[in-house]
Amino acid sequence: KISIPVPEWNRRLQQVRVTKHDLNQLVMDYLVIEGYKEAAENFSRESGLQPPVELNSIEERTLIRNAIYRGDIDDAINRTNELNPEVIDSNPRLFFHLQQQRLIEYIRAGDIEGAIVFAQTNLAPRGTENPEFLRELERTMTLLAFDNPPEDIAPLLGMGQRQKTANELNAAILASQNQGKEAKLAGLMRMLTWGEAMLDERCEYPHVDLTTGLLGSDLIKQEDVGLDA
């Protein structure tokens, strides 16, 4: 295994030229994809960088996402269809997951009867189309059998499941708008961790610790500086 000393590594890091413009674009892309409309507006104004899309389209995505967070799947579907009916129509997996989320919301609300009716009319036919869907459906229906669902299916009832559904829908909408489905910044982080994991097998080298020197990361230090005074 090769070992790369810290000074050598730092020298190489310094050689990498990262321009402000690059970072600005990275940040703008992130703000837009993540739906931070206000931040994107401010950032556009302050950095002079034009947003790649109409910022109002961000807002619509935010509303849709929030609808799912709220558990109002109908609202999310309606809004999405208003935006572009193709998004859901052309994506059976997404549609299934939205319906599944709807079923989950029935169960969360304690409407067992409604859940069963909904599953029979809307989900079961889908399930037969695809074995994977069927398995998912079975898992979801298991929720009905327990007051305290076992660990493996309990997460279905959680906020995490809503977020997952929301993210999937968000990605689909982004794709329909010809935008990347994930922020480039996330891609960068993925590359970073992937690369470090691959390189760990071959070299010893300093890993990056991004929290060091993060602005606002250190309350104590900031108090010491005493800017407030």
Next chain:
Amino acid sequence: MIVQEDTLVMPYFISSSTWTEGRDSESKMVNRHIQVSSQVSLITVYHDHHHPPLSHVYPILRTGAPSDGQKPIEYTIPSLGVSDPPPGTRRRNTARHSDSDTSPTPTHRRGRSHPTGTPPEHDGKEFKAERATPDPFTPIFIPARWHANYHSPFLTMSSDGLSLTYTSAGGHGDRDAATALASHPIPPHVGVYYYEVEVQDKGLNGYISIGLCKQDMPLGRLPGWEYGSWGYHGDDGHAFTGTHADTDYGPKFSTGDTIGCGVDFTTGAAFYTKNGLMIGPIFPELTQHGPLWPCVGLRSPNECIKANFGQKDFLFDVDGYVRRRKDTVLREVEKWAVRALPLSVSAAVKLEDEDAPGGGNVVVRFTGGPKAAEDALFRRRARRLTLGAASERTPKKSSKRESIASRAAVDSSAAEDGKKGHKASNSVVSLSAGAGKGVTGVERSEEDELRMALDALVLDYLAHQALVGSVHALARESATRDREDGVPGEAASVIGMDISRPASAMDVDVPSTSTTEAGIWNLPMNSIRARREITTHILAGSIDPAMELIALHWPGLLRTRAVQESAIEEDPTDGEAEKEVYSELSCRLECRKFVELVLAYSASPLGSPISPVSTAYTIHAGQNPPSSPPASPSIPAPTPPSQELDEAFSFGRVLHHRYSDAANPEMRALVSRTFSLLGFARPEEAGGDLAVLVGPGAREELAQWVNEVILLGAEGHSDRPALARAWAQTATVMAQLGQSGGGKAAFIDVREVVGGEVVFAWSPYAIAFYLHNDVYPALLSPSTCRPTAPTPGTDVAKRTVRSIASLGRLGWFWGSLFYVITVGYRGHDAGDDRARTAMGIIVWVWGNDAGGDREGGHAGGDRKDRLWGDAVAKAVGCGGVHTLIVLGDHRWVLGAREW
């Protein structure tokens, strides 16, 4: 002997690929650099045309930029050939065969295969050196031909170094074996390497083995027979792995067949093709064996092969293969779950002081993922980002500090739980109250954890850049993101903060609208705001308010009180001996102020007539400073004709007085350079260093610099935002990964994934390189030196595209559009024939050696074009450039469409 120059434009750009050239020529080469811009150097290489130069220029080197961005690239192309150290020793070869009474004498065997006096250690050392400390600008060579010396004496090599014929009588069984190695080993950075061998004559028996070997391959053995060699044999179609263990691998091959051999560094295995069709992977874990050399072994009389190391099209669609590999790798990265992000917020959201009526503190703790938790170094540095600080606790700051410290201890002990660190923090999470049936706390999806970490990264960047409005907006939006339709609901309560209730903020003077956000994200808003204002002032050219702000917030940055040494000697107790020393920050700001004054004057109607007077002043300023400059009446004070000038002069005196004896020579130089501006009637037209001072980018550059100085000096933060460090780390890791044999890294380009600005003038993927006549025979007819434009759709045009595309086997610029610019031979008359090839993406531009014409003829006034024009002009100016090929991506193409 015709000496001709090739020009290689070496672009380098952030982090990703740098291109180098491998060539194999026995001639002497001289190279010289011409710096074109900060990003591009033209490297002119003279070489002897007699020997076949490497017909392809391969982009191989993937490393960082040179250390100093402003310096031309130091790039040397060493002379190769006779002096080329051959690979290792081959003593085993003769030892093995010494039992044969009919074999040629060992000395004969060794005769040509062991170049006299070449110490094998030298070669070995080079390898080690290259592998241990890869120098970014050491050219890396690829196999280009059979090695001039390193082949068995039984083999006769053609003059181009590609064909080998078995010329021994044979008849000795295994001992007849004769192997040749390629000129260079395969660099692992390439990702996928491929070469083809055409069997031109199977000779007596067709005992032909095509494969790979390590450096110490005995030349009297066939590839595959020896440990450290791998071969596919034509007579039986078996694949040998060096232990006589053979696999029934593929079909036999014979006269007329073309066998391809590839090494896929992403899988670590090799593959073969026959007549352009894939046979399949073989030799798993091949690439673990260090440098591999393409090799071929023949064993019976009249066998003859011809290798293609990329000089012409391959039968096999290796480009397609590479594309598929690249897709696979990209998909692998796409699926990579970012678990061990060195900044993952492990959802440690915790209500602090729930009993406190003023509102809760929300602490989001940054910890490493499980992997990072193992890293002791990381644990030590575990930091936290405090999202809240909502409740007022100024009176008991110290106690708060204690509580943070103690909590930090708890946290770190949680992380000490070792590999369960991740889990441990999750358990903290579940302490938070969930809402609704079955909702399990604030359990977050992985995406959400990543998102929160990224939010923090972006916030850090925005704060770093002092973009106040963006910081506020993002802080608020991020904190309220999970709330439903803006109404604090389940998700918001999960996070546990109520932002509708403005917390009493730490800084009272902040406008109330921002108080909320500033309170939620405990970012140093005062600092950010102040830096923002300073930046704005500098950009507007008003230096005084900027300096006042700095003096207000960071007084220590402008001047420090230093004790004068001489004064100490005289009277150590004298308090007056302390003298204020002005910092570089102060110096640069005040010099800027002077520049602004001068510019303001020159913009005024009285601007020009002052030039003689100011020259006098300049001379004065350039002299060794008198001890009391302002008072020195060495020249009669000019009567300033305007108030602006008067102000400039008087401030200039102050400046002069203040910095003339500065310890830092750069500061002194800056001051005198600034003064010399007065020598120009129109300072904005000054050239050279002065142009930088008055140029439009100067304010911006200064503002950025001041921002960094404040961050670094006063705030103790890194001068690079974490985002930039993440980027740099990624690029560096990828470069190192490529060099360490992580073949997959060859297909990852940080820029490609992240995107970003075109760093140098025309394209991040632009490269100009030289194509030799061999590759391009129809283009340049040697007899007339007159180029012939390819007819669209012809084989030549297609082949050129293919040739270029084969460079892309490294996967860096697929999908890019190609522009090919060809500049005429030396002495060739001016012509501007342009033709588009069948592909419609290649443009030929013929020209002469009058560089000015090139610029005038094509530059559309656009800066990019001018830069390119300059590059071409300089290339042509040094004579004899005849082919430049530029591959550009769409951005460049857009910019150059009118060209």
